[in-house]
Amino acid sequence: MATLDFTYKGIILSGRVPEANIQAEFYRLCRKYGIEVLLEITHKGCRFDAVIFLDNRPFAIVEVKNYTDRRASMGLSTKGRQLKKYSQFGLPVIGVLNSRQVTISIDRILKMIEEAKNPPLQ
Numbered sequence: 001m002a003t004l005d006f007t008y009k010g011i012i013l014s015g016r017v018p019e020a021n022i023q024a025e026f027y028r029l030c031r032k033y034g035i036e037v038l039l040e041i042t043h044k045g046c047r048f049d050a051v052i053f054l055d056n057r058p059f060a061i062v063e064v065k066n067y068t069d070r071r072a073s074m075g076l077s078t079k080g081r082q083l084k085k086y087s088q089f090g091l092p093v094i095g096v097l098n099s100r101q102v103t104i105s106i107d108r109i110l111k112m113i114e115e116a117k118n119p120p121l122q
Helices: 009-014 019-032 081-087 099-117
Strands: 036-043 048-054 058-064 094-095
Touching: 009 048, 019 036, 019 048, 019 099, 048 081, 048 099, 058 081, 058 099, 081 094, 094 099
Parallel strands: 058 094
Antiparallel strands: 036 048, 048 058
């Protein structure tokens, strides 16, 4: 009989939280702060991890990864096939690159929404 030889705490402490858990926490915080979000949206040949909506319209695309802290510090690669496809939609792409970036990304999204609702006077 095969056994699973890992622990919950071991996975959490390793920083390699599964992408599905990162998406779940991201979704939970979006709902908590009143951010309109849908997960796993497929549109025109693209599958988005999440799409943020503002006033019932797509506002931003969210790409979720489970990178190590070192890899996450490099950000999303703009040369990758996936981001090149996303660029055709003209929306900002926000990377949630590991579990430690969820709250940082939520703060960024809240700031972007606030700026869109209340643009600075010029």
